[in-house]
Amino acid sequence: xISKESIExxxxxxxxxxxxxxxxxxxxxxxxxxxxKREAGGGGRTRIISNxxxxxxxxxxxxxVFGPCPDFLRKEAGLAENEEAEFHATGVSLVIHPVNPxxxxxxxxxxxxxxxxxxxxxxxIDLTPHYIFEEDATFFHNHLKSVCDTHNPAYYTEFKxxxxxxxxxxxxxxTRGIGGIFFDRLAAKDSISIEDRxxxxxxxxxxxxxxxxxxxxxxxxxxYTEANRQWQLLRRGRYVEFNLVYDRGTKFGLLTNGRxxxxxxxxxxxxCWEYMNIPGKDSLEEKTLSLLRKGIDWAK
Amino acid sequence: xISKESIExxxxxxxxxxxxxxxxxxxxxxxxxxxxKREAGGGGRTRIISNxxxxxxxxxxxxxVFGPCPDFLRKEAGLAENEEAEFHATGVSLVIHPVNPxxxxxxxxxxxxxxxxxxxxxxxIDLTPHYIFEEDATFFHNHLKSVCDTHNPAYYTEFKxxxxxxxxxxxxxxTRGIGGIFFDRLAAKDSISIEDRxxxxxxxxxxxxxxxxxxxxxxxxxxYTEANRQWQLLRRGRYVEFNLVYDRGTKFGLLTNGRxxxxxxxxxxxxCWEYMNIPGKDSLEEKTLSLLRKGIDWAK
Numbered sequence: 117x118i119s120k121e122s123i124e125x126x127x128x129x130x131x132x133x134x135x136x137x138x139x140x141x142x143x144x145x146x147x148x149x150x151x152x153k154r155e156a157g158g159g160g161r162t163r164i165i166s167n168x169x170x171x172x173x174x175x176x177x178x179x180x181v182f183g184p185c186p187d188f189l190r191k192e193a194g195l196a197e198n199e200e201a202e203f204h205a206t207g208v209s210l211v212i213h214p215v216n217p218x219x220x221x222x223x224x225x226x227x228x229x230x231x232x233x234x235x236x237x238x239x240x241i242d243l244t245p246h247y248i249f250e251e252d253a254t255f256f257h258n259h260l261k262s263v264c265d266t267h268n269p270a271y272y273t274e275f276k277x278x279x280x281x282x283x284x285x286x287x288x289x290x291t292r293g294i295g296g297i298f299f300d301r302l303a304a305k306d307s308i309s310i311e312d313r314x315x316x317x318x319x320x321x322x323x324x325x326x327x328x329x330x331x332x333x334x335x336x337x338x339x340y341t342e343a344n345r346q347w348q349l350l351r352r353g354r355y356v357e358f359n360l361v362y363d364r365g366t367k368f369g370l371l372t373n374g375r376x377x378x379x380x381x382x383x384x385x386x387x388c389w390e391y392m393n394i395p396g397k398d399s400l401e402e403k404t405l406s407l408l409r410k411g412i413d414w415a416k
Numbered sequence: 417x418i419s420k421e422s423i424e425x426x427x428x429x430x431x432x433x434x435x436x437x438x439x440x441x442x443x444x445x446x447x448x449x450x451x452x453k454r455e456a457g458g459g460g461r462t463r464i465i466s467n468x469x470x471x472x473x474x475x476x477x478x479x480x481v482f483g484p485c486p487d488f489l490r491k492e493a494g495l496a497e498n499e500e501a502e503f504h505a506t507g508v509s510l511v512i513h514p515v516n517p518x519x520x521x522x523x524x525x526x527x528x529x530x531x532x533x534x535x536x537x538x539x540x541i542d543l544t545p546h547y548i549f550e551e552d553a554t555f556f557h558n559h560l561k562s563v564c565d566t567h568n569p570a571y572y573t574e575f576k577x578x579x580x581x582x583x584x585x586x587x588x589x590x591t592r593g594i595g596g597i598f599f600d601r602l603a604a605k606d607s608i609s610i611e612d613r614x615x616x617x618x619x620x621x622x623x624x625x626x627x628x629x630x631x632x633x634x635x636x637x638x639x640y641t642e643a644n645r646q647w648q649l650l651r652r653g654r655y656v657e658f659n660l661v662y663d664r665g666t667k668f669g670l671l672t673n674g675r676x677x678x679x680x681x682x683x684x685x686x687x688c689w690e691y692m693n694i695p696g697k698d699s700l701e702e703k704t705l706s707l708l709r710k711g712i713d714w715a716k
Contacts, residue, residue: 150692164692166690166691173689287673287676288676353683356656357660360656360657360660361661373587376587376588379587381691385688385690387686387687387689388685390685391466391473391677392677
């Protein structure tokens with residue numbers, strides 16, 4: 117049995133730690149904080165950074181909402197017809213859109229839900245490079261694998277596949293990026309307690325800066341052309357397509373009257389669409405497209 | 417009984433007429449045509465214009481697809497369990513994103529569907545100004561009203577309300593633009609034959625240039641600032657949100673393996689998202705937002 121407070125405290129301190137780390141790496145931009153309340157119970161702490169040296173736009177959001185269990189959760193929560201029950205959902209969500217096209221977009225989410233008999237953690241970290249550099253992809257996946265391995269040697273493979281399947285833009289037949297790990301509804305099971313799940317999610321959350329800051333440092337001073345920038349804007353267009361057409365968190369938020377400005381912080385500052393853009397033969401862009409598919413074993 | 421050919425011929429000639437009219441108005445841009453075939457039957461004629469004097473990006477698409485009736489239509493088409501039946505869907509769809517923020521975005525769709533016992537026409541024209549000028553809005557709605565009135569004095573009111581309800585961005589609590597007319601599943605009914613429906617849809621299609629070209633001419637030479645351009649990009653962001661989250665045609669196309677590049681021609685060349693953009697007091701932007709709501713009687 118974990119207290120609501122201990123989970124919220126962890127998520128809030130994670131948000132602090134990540135914002136501090138990103139501000140330090142950026143060197144110029146600062147997070148602006150908005151506190152908001154939800155009428156039916158709870159609220160959040162939205163933090164947005166824009167026009168930094170490294171980060172063009174990003175958000176690192178904490179929220180904790182509670183109240184009467186919403187209808188769509190009642191069945192899964194095993195509630196009887198007129199049984200009253202509370203739900204509690206809390207977590208941290210972040211998306212970073214960098215200035216330099218050679219730095220990848222990153223997304224992380226860690227979350228907890230309790231409703232009736234239901235109690236689980238979910239989350240993941242995934243990377244969306246505008247240009248895929250194999251050594252960066254390998255570094256990122258190796259990092260996630262070593263983090264997962266401290267808990268269970270089967271986790272990385274399982275959660276990596278889950279990310280491949282989830283972050284897929286069906287109408288483009290491409291993955292959103294090079295994936296990462298994704299896991300959902302991790303409840304207590306067999307010898308794994310809910311405390312173990314919480315520990316795992318903390319390990320993932322705490323690994324974020326170690327996954328991303330090296331990729332910032334390695335790529336922040338790379339020069340780029342107008343054509344590289346234009347390609348970045350097209351890739352951001354695909355990011356918008358994924359988030360608005362497929363992403364469950366976004367859909368769920370918008371359809372349940374969540375705080376729109378906090379949910380849509382994931383959208384890029386600028387994005388482009390061009391009819392039938394086809395990269396030149398043997399270009400870096402063509403290579404990137406060829407690597408946007410499921411099942412690539414990046415970890416070495 | 418209308419022949420498949422006569423409907424297709426009309427839609428193709430409408431596409432020709434509109435492309436010619438828009439090219440002439442633009443004076444610089446030309447439509448590029450792609451012919452495509454659908455494996456299961458039919459195909460289309462996608463025409464895209466970009467980097468014109470007036471039009472930054474636009475598409476005017478014709479398609480005609482047919483084959484075995486898809487499952488999701490069988491029940492509505494009144495088919496028995498193993499009854500074989502063909503379907504045929506054809507139409508013209510267009511979206512124009514102008515360069516100058518003072519010229520509105522426009523969208524039109526006219527379509528025909530036949531499957532089993534089902535046979536209907538649908539469509540509509542609606543306007544999305546980045547800046548709402550009341551005289552333009554009134555001109556546009558007066559034009560649509562007079563066009564509708566030639567068929568039935570009740571149509572404009574009914575189809576205008578339908579557009580208000582359809583082109584609504586729920587999570588923003590705003591309409592996409594100032595609406596127009598929208599109608600769906602207009603089948604033969606009482607004294608109205610399917611030929612009458614076809615006549616009505618032709619009247620709407622033929623009214624397009626008369627609705628839009630005057631708005632181009634009136635606004636094309638207006639000067640605008642960088643701030644106006646930025647506002648245009650934010651409004652285009654909302655257009656993307658509507659099309660990817662709510663638009664039935666887009667969703668339907670993407671989820672049924674339509675030709676992605678033709679479907680997503682509706683997306684703007686460039687769009688922006690900014691956290692918590694709130695227009696200044698008494699600004700044109702604030703006035704525009706205040707007019708993005710249902711139930712405004714623009715026609716005089």
